[in-house]
Amino acid sequence: MIITFRLNGEETTARVLKPRSLLDVLRNDLDHPGSKDACEQGECGSCSVILDGEVVCSCLVMAADVEGSELTTVEGLSPDGELSDLQEALHEAGAVQCGFCTPGIVVAASELFRSNPSPSTAEIKEALAGNICRCTGYGAIIRGLESLAKARS
Amino acid sequence: MTTTARRTVPVVAKGIGESPIRADSAPKLRGEYEYAQDLEADGMLWGATTRSPHPRARIVSIDIGPALAIGGVHAVLTADDVSGPGLFGLEHADQPVLAQDMVNYFGEPVAIVAAEDHLTARMAADAVAVEYEILEPLSDPEEADAKDEVFRRVRIRRGDQSARGSVVVEGYYEVGMQDQAPLGTEAGLAVPDGSGGVDLYATSQFLHVDRNQVVSSLGLRSDQVRSHPAGVGGAFGAREDVNLHIHLCMLALHTGRPVKMVYHRSESFTGHVHRHPARMWMRHEADEDGKLVRVEAKLVMDGGAYLSTTSAVLGNACSFAAGPYRVQSVAIDGVGTRTNNPPCGAMRGFGAVQACFGHEAQMDRLANALGMHPLEIRRINALETGDRFSTNGQLLDTPIPLIEIIDSLAAMPMPDDERADLPGGSGLTSEERHVVRGVGYGFGIKNLGFSEGFDDYAEARVTLASEGGVVETAAAEIGQGLVTVMAQIARSVLGLSEFSVRLVDTSLIDEAGSTSASRQTMMTGGAVHGAATRLRERILDRHDGDDIDDRGVLRNGEVIVPLAILLNEGWEETFTFRHPPTDVPDEEGQGRAHADLAVAGHRAVVDVDVELGLVRVVRVDTAQDVGLALNPESVRGQIEGGILQGVGLAIMEELVIEDGIILNPNFTDYLLPTILDAPDVEALLIENEGSWGPFGAKGVGEPPTISSTAAVAAAIRDASRKPITRIPVRPQDIAL
Numbered sequence A: 001m002i003i004t005f006r007l008n009g010e011e012t013t014a015r016v017l018k019p020r021s022l023l024d025v026l027r028n029d030l031d032h033p034g035s036k037d038a039c040e041q042g043e044c045g046s047c048s049v050i051l052d053g054e055v056v057c058s059c060l061v062m063a064a065d066v067e068g069s070e071l072t073t074v075e076g077l078s079p080d081g082e083l084s085d086l087q088e089a090l091h092e093a094g095a096v097q098c099g100f101c102t103p104g105i106v107v108a109a110s111e112l113f114r115s116n117p118s119p120s121t122a123e124i125k126e127a128l129a130g131n132i133c134r135c136t137g138y139g140a141i142i143r144g145l146e147s148l149a150k151a152r153s
Numbered sequence B: 001m002t003t004t005a006r007r008t009v010p011v012v013a014k015g016i017g018e019s020p021i022r023a024d025s026a027p028k029l030r031g032e033y034e035y036a037q038d039l040e041a042d043g044m045l046w047g048a049t050t051r052s053p054h055p056r057a058r059i060v061s062i063d064i065g066p067a068l069a070i071g072g073v074h075a076v077l078t079a080d081d082v083s084g085p086g087l088f089g090l091e092h093a094d095q096p097v098l099a100q101d102m103v104n105y106f107g108e109p110v111a112i113v114a115a116e117d118h119l120t121a122r123m124a125a126d127a128v129a130v131e132y133e134i135l136e137p138l139s140d141p142e143e144a145d146a147k148d149e150v151f152r153r154v155r156i157r158r159g160d161q162s163a164r165g166s167v168v169v170e171g172y173y174e175v176g177m178q179d180q181a182p183l184g185t186e187a188g189l190a191v192p193d194g195s196g197g198v199d200l201y202a203t204s205q206f207l208h209v210d211r212n213q214v215v216s217s218l219g220l221r222s223d224q225v226r227s228h229p230a231g232v233g234g235a236f237g238a239r240e241d242v243n244l245h246i247h248l249c250m251l252a253l254h255t256g257r258p259v260k261m262v263y264h265r266s267e268s269f270t271g272h273v274h275r276h277p278a279r280m281w282m283r284h285e286a287d288e289d290g291k292l293v294r295v296e297a298k299l300v301m302d303g304g305a306y307l308s309t310t311s312a313v314l315g316n317a318c319s320f321a322a323g324p325y326r327v328q329s330v331a332i333d334g335v336g337t338r339t340n341n342p343p344c345g346a347m348r349g350f351g352a353v354q355a356c357f358g359h360e361a362q363m364d365r366l367a368n369a370l371g372m373h374p375l376e377i378r379r380i381n382a383l384e385t386g387d388r389f390s391t392n393g394q395l396l397d398t399p400i401p402l403i404e405i406i407d408s409l410a411a412m413p414m415p416d417d418e419r420a421d422l423p424g425g426s427g428l429t430s431e432e433r434h435v436v437r438g439v440g441y442g443f444g445i446k447n448l449g450f451s452e453g454f455d456d457y458a459e460a461r462v463t464l465a466s467e468g469g470v471v472e473t474a475a476a477e478i479g480q481g482l483v484t485v486m487a488q489i490a491r492s493v494l495g496l497s498e499f500s501v502r503l504v505d506t507s508l509i510d511e512a513g514s515t516s517a518s519r520q521t522m523m524t525g526g527a528v529h530g531a532a533t534r535l536r537e538r539i540l541d542r543h544d545g546d547d548i549d550d551r552g553v554l555r556n557g558e559v560i561v562p563l564a565i566l567l568n569e570g571w572e573e574t575f576t577f578r579h580p581p582t583d584v585p586d587e588e589g590q591g592r593a594h595a596d597l598a599v600a601g602h603r604a605v606v607d608v609d610v611e612l613g614l615v616r617v618v619r620v621d622t623a624q625d626v627g628l629a630l631n632p633e634s635v636r637g638q639i640e641g642g643i644l645q646g647v648g649l650a651i652m653e654e655l656v657i658e659d660g661i662i663l664n665p666n667f668t669d670y671l672l673p674t675i676l677d678a679p680d681v682e683a684l685l686i687e688n689e690g691s692w693g694p695f696g697a698k699g700v701g702e703p704p705t706i707s708s709t710a711a712v713a714a715a716i717r718d719a720s721r722k723p724i725t726r727i728p729v730r731p732q733d734i735a736l
Helices: A022-028 A085-093 A102-115 A121-127 A139-152 B025-030 B118-127 B141-146 B207-218 B245-255 B265-271 B310-319 B352-370 B374-381 B402-411 B482-494 B520-543 B563-569 B632-651 B703-720 B731-735
Strands: A002-007 A010-015 A048-051 A054-057 A070-072 B045-051 B057-063 B073-077 B109-115 B129-134 B150-158 B167-175 B187-192 B198-202 B225-228 B259-262 B278-286 B292-302 B329-337 B435-447 B457-465 B468-473 B499-503 B547-549 B552-555 B558-562 B571-578 B597-609 B614-627 B680-687
Touching (some): A022 A048, A085 A102, A085 B025, A102 A121, A102 A139, A102 B025, A121 A139, A139 B632, B073 B118, B073 B245, B109 B245, B141 B292, B198 B207, B207 B225, B245 B259, B292 B352, B352 B435, B374 B402, B374 B435, B402 B435, B402 B597, B402 B614, B482 B520, B520 B547, B520 B552, B632 B680, B632 B703
Parallel strands (some): B045 B259
Antiparallel strands (some): A002 A010, B045 B109, B167 B278, B187 B198, B187 B259, B457 B468, B457 B571
């Protein structure tokens, strides 16, 4: 079937012949490899995208189900190639090591800060509870987002 | 985070001692960084692997017909298609590239396929029809020991073997099988060069040894295979061994097309080696003042089906079985067994982690028996610089600031008693009245660089050209940040702030050694330091200058050669760094086995629901021997990340194996610490001169993972008053 949806603000169509995940189609058909494939069962958040205003694991969404939807991936969060203030805050905090979790963290945190410009540390942790980072121990991620919350408040 | 910062270091913009942000941070934040998973090439096929569902079986027949019959399948290869000797292995080539007559572990590769797309490749891998005669697996390591199915036995004897103490404690401890669980699974792309060779881009910790295993197993020449750096999503030891590398090269050479392969998560759990599970018996004897007189230990570590690095891991575990303490008399016996369990190899801490859980539990038992504080018993027995190491007798001639670490931890503030959250997380099952706070300590010691006589070296090249300074190395960047630190070292030696790091393939430079053993900052860092130092001498000599900075070459403070001209001259220097030689231990385990050592200590504070057996790790504070923190924020990142992996091993991470089969090869059932499980961490970096690392730096990657586990276990013991002799600690170990 042909599906049509808005991907990072642009009308996009994809031909999906088999039951495939949104993540698979994004990465392998639509040249959007920013969303990462790490667990394939919605446990780690590396493939997080914003689907109609909600953070979801794209590995758990059937591609066919995004027909008519508005989808934002990590590629849509710094469209002009510059870092957003959220990315800049993580950058300055040294929140990136291997970086495989980073796109998912950026997506989940962006949606948190869109709905809550000045979240508490507890709210930051709650919002990122579905994003596993194996390298940093989360300390620098928390410090980066705390500094953003402070800057935005 | 604070550092003792008692050393003066050269001040150069973005040089050592500062924390410049890593060059790959911005592309990773934008989702643009190219990982091995993201590689593509024109005409690319996808590979997949057929794996054994049995831990031990005889292969009766393999029918590739059903797989080949699927449209879009280009190749199905088995052991019969392997061109060379067909064996590989990091220490010794004992593992078949593809199983020939027998499968020896659950998930062992039997066939590989290449197809037009990844779904077809998977379908074809599943369609390969293998007939097995199922055999009884050998899954109990003690049974393997009794049958002499062993990779290595270690025997260490030091001091008067008849020495006895008046206070004796004895314990039996177990460590479950931890997985490195890097977020990026194994992935790679192999591109045939059209003349019988291949370019390999794959997840790796050691490009040259990957290449060596590809060429030796397939009967190729070294110059026919080039192993290139590729983006790695974490490693922690899992990428020290090859997995898909040889398969990719076989498929690319067979089909004449680029072939890509990406393991899915459950395949990753069977496709790489794990941390060795351990069974340890220990007996500690002390005099009435608490001074250790004798330590006896027997360690059984299961290597699984193939050797990987079992002999080195076992050597480490035995070497560190008495911990960072002064002991007069030692008797350690260790065995690394061969079974039909999943192969085990490198994981952060490399044998020292398992030993530390045992020796620290013993030190606490001893403190209890003597009525001493846990820190007091350790302080009385702490090794110091100038001592001989308890197990192998080597002189400790680099800094061992253990007493400072113990005293620093004692002085760090404790959290107040208020509880922000209860154990059990969102389940909200804990009741405040059942929650007990506990405090525990752990101290560990770890070798830096390769030990036991290994010729450990690293090559690096430093160049100056019109675009600026460049460091070239084949060292693997796996997330830890060598792309930043190597440039910092070059900047500080040469006095020039414009430096970048270029990671190059195996044909362009000699090896950097493995990104493991906490060694790259010291080894490749040592090579960069050496190359930059020689380059500086040559430049000053040529121009009769006395200093270099961002203005150019100086004499008496005046610029004599402006920077642009210096760069345009084009300079290059290549340096091979070797650490001080080490000995192969003798029959009694004696000899200078380790080139350098680092110590660290952790204090864990936990809240335990003693009724339900639930644990919340409130905070873990640490003091760590770092030599000199070249990039303090990166060191902090290693410490915080390493501690959380230690917490994971202490309370949740275990691959559960039953009769050789992994029961939980996925992220739903193999639990990893989330942001809600992460304790607060305060770190004190202890700096001292005297190590042979560049500017006196010591490796920092592993110590955070070694004693944090022991500290958390001790804190749970303190809260629950239960023996806690097994990690990960399960609810029933606390509540029943």
